[in-house]
Amino acid sequence: MNQTGFGTIGNIARRVVPGVTILLLVLLVHLHLPLPFYAEVAPALPLMGIYYWAVFRPDLMPRILVFTIGLFQDALIGAPFGLSAMVYLLAHGFVLSQRRFLVGKPFWIFWSGFAIIAPVAGALTWFLTSVFRGALLPSDVVLASVVLTVVAFPAIAWLLLHSQRWLVGAAEPA
Amino acid sequence: MAKRNASMSVAGLAVPVRIWAQRFAFLALLALAFALMLLSKAETGALQQARVVIVDSVAPVLSVLSRPVEAGQNVSRSVKSFFIVHAENDRLRQENDRLLRWMQTARQLEVENATLRAQLEYVPESAPRAVTARVIADTGGAFYHSLLINAGARHFVQRGQAVVSQAGVVGRVAEVGDRSARVLLLTDLNSRIPAIVESTGDRVIVTGNNTNWPSVTYLASNSPVSVGDRVVTSGHGGVFPPGLPIGMISEASESRIVLQPTVEIARLSEARILDYGVEGILPPPEQVPAVGTTQ
Numbered sequence: 312m313n314q315t316g317f318g319t320i321g322n323i324a325r326r327v328v329p330g331v332t333i334l335l336l337v338l339l340v341h342l343h344l345p346l347p348f349y350a351e352v353a354p355a356l357p358l359m360g361i362y363y364w365a366v367f368r369p370d371l372m373p374r375i376l377v378f379t380i381g382l383f384q385d386a387l388i389g390a391p392f393g394l395s396a397m398v399y400l401l402a403h404g405f406v407l408s409q410r411r412f413l414v415g416k417p418f419w420i421f422w423s424g425f426a427i428i429a430p431v432a433g434a435l436t437w438f439l440t441s442v443f444r445g446a447l448l449p450s451d452v453v454l455a456s457v458v459l460t461v462v463a464f465p466a467i468a469w470l471l472l473h474s475q476r477w478l479v480g481a482a483e484p485a
Numbered sequence: 486m487a488k489r490n491a492s493m494s495v496a497g498l499a500v501p502v503r504i505w506a507q508r509f510a511f512l513a514l515l516a517l518a519f520a521l522m523l524l525s526k527a528e529t530g531a532l533q534q535a536r537v538v539i540v541d542s543v544a545p546v547l548s549v550l551s552r553p554v555e556a557g558q559n560v561s562r563s564v565k566s567f568f569i570v571h572a573e574n575d576r577l578r579q580e581n582d583r584l585l586r587w588m589q590t591a592r593q594l595e596v597e598n599a600t601l602r603a604q605l606e607y608v609p610e611s612a613p614r615a616v617t618a619r620v621i622a623d624t625g626g627a628f629y630h631s632l633l634i635n636a637g638a639r640h641f642v643q644r645g646q647a648v649v650s651q652a653g654v655v656g657r658v659a660e661v662g663d664r665s666a667r668v669l670l671l672t673d674l675n676s677r678i679p680a681i682v683e684s685t686g687d688r689v690i691v692t693g694n695n696t697n698w699p700s701v702t703y704l705a706s707n708s709p710v711s712v713g714d715r716v717v718t719s720g721h722g723g724v725f726p727p728g729l730p731i732g733m734i735s736e737a738s739e740s741r742i743v744l745q746p747t748v749e750i751a752r753l754s755e756a757r758i759l760d761y762g763v764e765g766i767l768p769p770p771e772q773v774p775a776v777g778t779t780q
Binding site: 339342344346348350351353374378382385386389390393394397400404437439443444446448449452 | 514
């Protein structure tokens with residue numbers, strides 16, 4: 312397993328790759344890009360990361376990590392603490408329960424699984440935020456964001472696949 | 486044999502226990518997330534402090550990550566200006582002629598103003614102190630309209646201060662860390678800015694609605710506002726100084742009046758935080774004179 316020869320430090324580094332990549336995705340999605348409307352319809356990059364790692368390396372994607380990433384995102388965007396954490400925990404739990412239908416299947420099945428989760432997560436976030444803010448928030452931008460999220464998924468999955476190949480490796484047999 | 490049976494039964498018990506423990510952990514974390522949401526609703530100081538500390542700690546990383554975006558923006562601007570340099574030159578020459586005429590007018594008005602003020606013994610308004618900061622993140626997206634800037638308490642930024650750009654009002658400072666601050670944009674659901682319709686003098690409130698076009702509310706029903714009218718801050722409420730441009734009315738119907746903000750948030754790379762020395766509607770408690778101590 313220890314092919315890269317980093318030893319113990321390498322092993323620890325490999326274990327934190329999923330968490331670090333998702334934290335990076337949280338930061339990247341909130342960069343201020345000079346594109347009109349981008350901020351409103353930006354794809355949910357962190358959700359892609361959680362889905363990817365929960366399918367391919369669930370051992371490196373424990374619930375507490377998902378919860379922490381959610382709290383970090385809530386702090387960054389000014390959302391109530393726990394909102395993203397709750398959405399990510401539910402998405403993560405769903406992926407784990409359906410993982411056997413996704414592992415080892417063609418890419419389009421893996422993508423289709425995400426195309427089911429992304430709208431549900433988007434709708435749940437919209438609903439919880441609307442309840443929390445006491446107003447029905449615009450839903451058209453949420454829909455646009457979900458479409459962009461599903462469309463952009465292969466690109467991010469490709470990047471995560473390469474980061475897994477270079478830095479982490481395949482899942483250890485159970 | 487008996488020993489083997491015992492070890493099998495322990496192993497047989499361990500799996501369900503592990504599954505139950507995992508389920509319990511899942512439910513416990515969900516309950517914790519829900520409890521934190523409720524606590525956030527109550528706006529407890531500890532959670533707000535935690536948020537500020539987290540944002541402050543990642544602000545340098547965001548600042549570094551936003552540099553390539555800014556560099557790319559500069560390159561595209563340079564390339565664009567290279568191709569339109571002749572047309573731009575003509576436009577600037579015409580604008581320069583027009584501005585020179587305005588300068589003459591402004592100088593005459595300046596002299597006239599100074600004379601009139603001297604006659605009236607007018608007390609001039611103090612010029613605001615300003616801090617210029619870079620926009621390092623566009624936080625919130627569809628649900629919250631806010632920005633993070635790389636200036637905080639150490640740069641004398643305070644909660645409630647007005648944030649502007651060359652074009653007009655951007656929003657106000659909502660949270661302040663040591664080296665970063667969150668700016669609540671004028672388009673956010675929680676934003677309310679007292680304003681005046683310049684052409685009619687009507688007092689209105691510019692109300693954010695989480696779209697890019699805030700509403701104009703509390704306008705008298707018989708007010709003759711029309712599309713294209715400028716809306717500027719009124720200075721009421723003590724947060725924004727008067728006269729800052731907010732936007733132009735882009736739709737005026739019976740049911741609603743909406744505004745096109747003069748500031749293009751997506752293209753905003755720097756913002757100015759103005760300190761007019763106003764602390765909001767209420768002064769701090771220690772500055773309120775005690776009742777009954779006056780003569």
